[in-house]
Amino acid sequence: MASSPLTGRAASRLPIFRQALASLSAGLLLAASTAHAAPPVLQAQAQGKEVPQLADLVDMVGPAVVNIRTTERSADGPRMPFRRRAPSLQQSDEVPRGEGSGFIMSPDGYVMTNAHVIAGASEVYVTMTDKREFKARIIGADERTDVAVVKIDATGLPWMxxxxxxxxxxxxxxxxxxxxxxxxxxxxxxxxxxxxxxxxxxxxxxxxxxxxxxxxxxxxxxxxxxxxxxxxxxxxxxxxxxxxxxxxxxxxxxxxxxxxxxxxGRVVRGYLGIRPVEVSREAAEEYGLTKSRNRGAFVSQVIAGGPADKAGLQPGDIVLALNGKPVDGPVELRRALGAIKPGTPVVLQVNRRGKAMEIKATLAEMPSEAPAASTPERAEPAEPKGSSVGKAWGLTVQPLSDAERRATRGAGGVKVAGVTAGAEAVGMRPGDIIIAVGSTDVTDLKQFENALAPLDKNKRLSLTFLRGEWAQFVQVPPGK
CATH class of the missing domain: 2.40.10.10 (Trypsin-like serine proteases)
Structure with a gap:
C-alpha cells in the first residue's frame, strides 16, 4: 500500500501549521477591519451580500463530471509485463493509453470531452463519481476544435x-x-x-x-x-x-x-481553397490600407481547381470583407468560411494591388485533410540574361515561357533570371515570377520596364511575386 504524502516530520508539523494559519487568518481579518477600504469579499459580507459557496456548487455539479480512460490494442499480446501487474487485462490485447475528463451533456448519456483525449483509442471507458463504469461508444471527434462526443448506455443521469x-x-x-x-x-x-x-x-x-x-x-x-x-x-x-x-x-x-x-459523426465546413496569411505593414502601406480598421488577409496561395481559383481570386489579393463583414486577419477569415455551409454563394471584397473589387464564389466542402501545400523548389541559378532595367535593386528578369505563363493562371509577369544586392538580401531567387510592381500589375516584360522607368532608384522597390503557387510581398532596397 502506498504511503501517504503526509508522513513523518511533515505529518507531525501539520497541527502547528494549522495553528499558524488560524493566527494568520485572524490577523488578516483584523487588519481588514481597520483598513480604509475592506477587500470586496469582506465588503460583500458587510453589505449582507451572499458570497458564493464553492462547496455547495461542487455538490450540485460534481456528479455530472466523469473520468475518461482509454485503451489501445497492443501487438505484443497478453504476455507483456504490464499485464502481469494488471490481472483485469491479462486476457485482453488492450493496454492503457491515456486518461482525461468529460461531462454529461444530457440524461440519456451523451458525454463531451476533448478530441485529443480519445484520439487513437480502441476502447473508451467512462467512470462516474459513484464509481459506476460504462464502456462508451465514440460518436465523433473534431480535431480542428478539439471537441469530441461519446455515448454511454444509461438513462436518468445527472447532467450539466x-x-x-x-x-x-x-x-x-x-x-x-x-x-x-x-x-x-x-x-x-x-x-x-x-x-x-x-x-x-x-x-x-x-x-x-x-x-x-x-x-x-x-x-x-x-x-x-x-x-x-x-x-x-x-x-x-x-x-x-x-x-x-x-x-x-x-x-x-x-x-x-x-x-x-x-x-x-463529423463537422462539415465551408471551403474556399486559399491559404491566407497576415498582411504585412509594408503591403498595407503600399495598397492604402493603413487607415482601415480591419487588417484583412493576404492570399498567399490559391489552390488549383478550388472555388477561389474558379472565381478568379489571385495570389497576392487581400480579402477585406466576407459577405460585407470586415475580415480582421487570416484566422478570422478561416473561421468565418468554415462556419458557412458548403454550396453557399459568398461575396468577397478584395484589394488587388490597391484596386478594390468584388469577387463571388461558391464554397465547397472542406476536405478532411487539407490539400498538401506545394513546396517551392529552389531553382538552379540561371545565367543572368534578359532585361537589366531592375539592376539598381539587384534584379535581372526575362520573359515567361508559354508554360510558365499558363502556370500563373492569367497573372502573367516576368521571371527573375538573376539576383544580387537588395533582391538577394530580401530572399528573392532566380525562378521567382514578379506579377506586380507596387500597385501596378505586370503581365509581360514591357509592362515591367514601363513600371520601373519613373521610379527613384535610390528608394525601395515594392514587388509582389510568385514562388511556385505562393505569393509574397517584399520591398527591395537599392543596391549599394
Missing part, C-alpha cells in the same frame, strides 16, 4: 446545464473539475483572465488562471451559477504542467460542434 458565454465577464470566478494526473474529482478555482484569446487554434479561447493539468482535458469550466461555460483544453506551459495560464473552448462553440457530431 449550459451557461451563456456572452454573460461571462473577465474577473468572474470559475472552477474546473477533472482528473489531473489521474486524481479523480479534483476541484480547482480561479477567475476568467481574458475572453476571445487568440492562440492560433480553430477557435478563440477563454483564458483563466484555474489550475489545469494533464488529465483535466475535456472537463468542464463552470461559472458560479453551476453552468458549464467552457471545455478545459490547453495550458500555456514551458514545463508541461500548470504555470498559471489555462485555456478552455467556449461552450457555445463546443455545442455547435457537438450538435454536428451527434447528427452525422
Amino acid at each position: 446545464r449550459v451557461g451563456d458565454v456572452n454573460r461571462l465577464r473577465v474577473g468572474e470566478w470559475v472552477l474546473a473539475i477533472g482528473s489531473p494526473f489521474g486524481f479523480d474529482n479534483t476541484v480547482t478555482a480561479g477567475i476568467v483572465s481574458a475572453k476571445q484569446r487568440e492562440t492560433g487554434s480553430e477557435l478563440p479561447l477563454l483564458q483563466t488562471d484555474v489550475a489545469v493539468n494533464p488529465g483535466n482535458s475535456g472537463g468542464p469550466l463552470i461559472n458560479m451559477r453551476g453552468e458549464v461555460v467552457g471545455v478545459n483544453s490547453q495550458i500555456y506551459s514551458p514545463v508541461g504542467s500548470y504555470v498559471g495560464i489555462s485555456f478552455a473552448i467556449p461552450i457555445d462553440e463546443a455545442i455547435r460542434v457537438s450538435d454536428q457530431l451527434k447528427a452525422g
Whole structure:
C-alpha cells in the first residue's frame, strides 16, 4: 500500500501549521477591519451580500463530471509485463493509453470531452463519481476544435446545464473539475483572465488562471451559477504542467460542434481553397490600407481547381470583407468560411494591388485533410540574361515561357533570371515570377520596364511575386 504524502516530520508539523494559519487568518481579518477600504469579499459580507459557496456548487455539479480512460490494442499480446501487474487485462490485447475528463451533456448519456483525449483509442471507458463504469461508444471527434462526443448506455443521469458565454465577464470566478494526473474529482478555482484569446487554434479561447493539468482535458469550466461555460483544453506551459495560464473552448462553440457530431459523426465546413496569411505593414502601406480598421488577409496561395481559383481570386489579393463583414486577419477569415455551409454563394471584397473589387464564389466542402501545400523548389541559378532595367535593386528578369505563363493562371509577369544586392538580401531567387510592381500589375516584360522607368532608384522597390503557387510581398532596397 502506498504511503501517504503526509508522513513523518511533515505529518507531525501539520497541527502547528494549522495553528499558524488560524493566527494568520485572524490577523488578516483584523487588519481588514481597520483598513480604509475592506477587500470586496469582506465588503460583500458587510453589505449582507451572499458570497458564493464553492462547496455547495461542487455538490450540485460534481456528479455530472466523469473520468475518461482509454485503451489501445497492443501487438505484443497478453504476455507483456504490464499485464502481469494488471490481472483485469491479462486476457485482453488492450493496454492503457491515456486518461482525461468529460461531462454529461444530457440524461440519456451523451458525454463531451476533448478530441485529443480519445484520439487513437480502441476502447473508451467512462467512470462516474459513484464509481459506476460504462464502456462508451465514440460518436465523433473534431480535431480542428478539439471537441469530441461519446455515448454511454444509461438513462436518468445527472447532467450539466449550459451557461451563456456572452454573460461571462473577465474577473468572474470559475472552477474546473477533472482528473489531473489521474486524481479523480479534483476541484480547482480561479477567475476568467481574458475572453476571445487568440492562440492560433480553430477557435478563440477563454483564458483563466484555474489550475489545469494533464488529465483535466475535456472537463468542464463552470461559472458560479453551476453552468458549464467552457471545455478545459490547453495550458500555456514551458514545463508541461500548470504555470498559471489555462485555456478552455467556449461552450457555445463546443455545442455547435457537438450538435454536428451527434447528427452525422463529423463537422462539415465551408471551403474556399486559399491559404491566407497576415498582411504585412509594408503591403498595407503600399495598397492604402493603413487607415482601415480591419487588417484583412493576404492570399498567399490559391489552390488549383478550388472555388477561389474558379472565381478568379489571385495570389497576392487581400480579402477585406466576407459577405460585407470586415475580415480582421487570416484566422478570422478561416473561421468565418468554415462556419458557412458548403454550396453557399459568398461575396468577397478584395484589394488587388490597391484596386478594390468584388469577387463571388461558391464554397465547397472542406476536405478532411487539407490539400498538401506545394513546396517551392529552389531553382538552379540561371545565367543572368534578359532585361537589366531592375539592376539598381539587384534584379535581372526575362520573359515567361508559354508554360510558365499558363502556370500563373492569367497573372502573367516576368521571371527573375538573376539576383544580387537588395533582391538577394530580401530572399528573392532566380525562378521567382514578379506579377506586380507596387500597385501596378505586370503581365509581360514591357509592362515591367514601363513600371520601373519613373521610379527613384535610390528608394525601395515594392514587388509582389510568385514562388511556385505562393505569393509574397517584399520591398527591395537599392543596391549599394
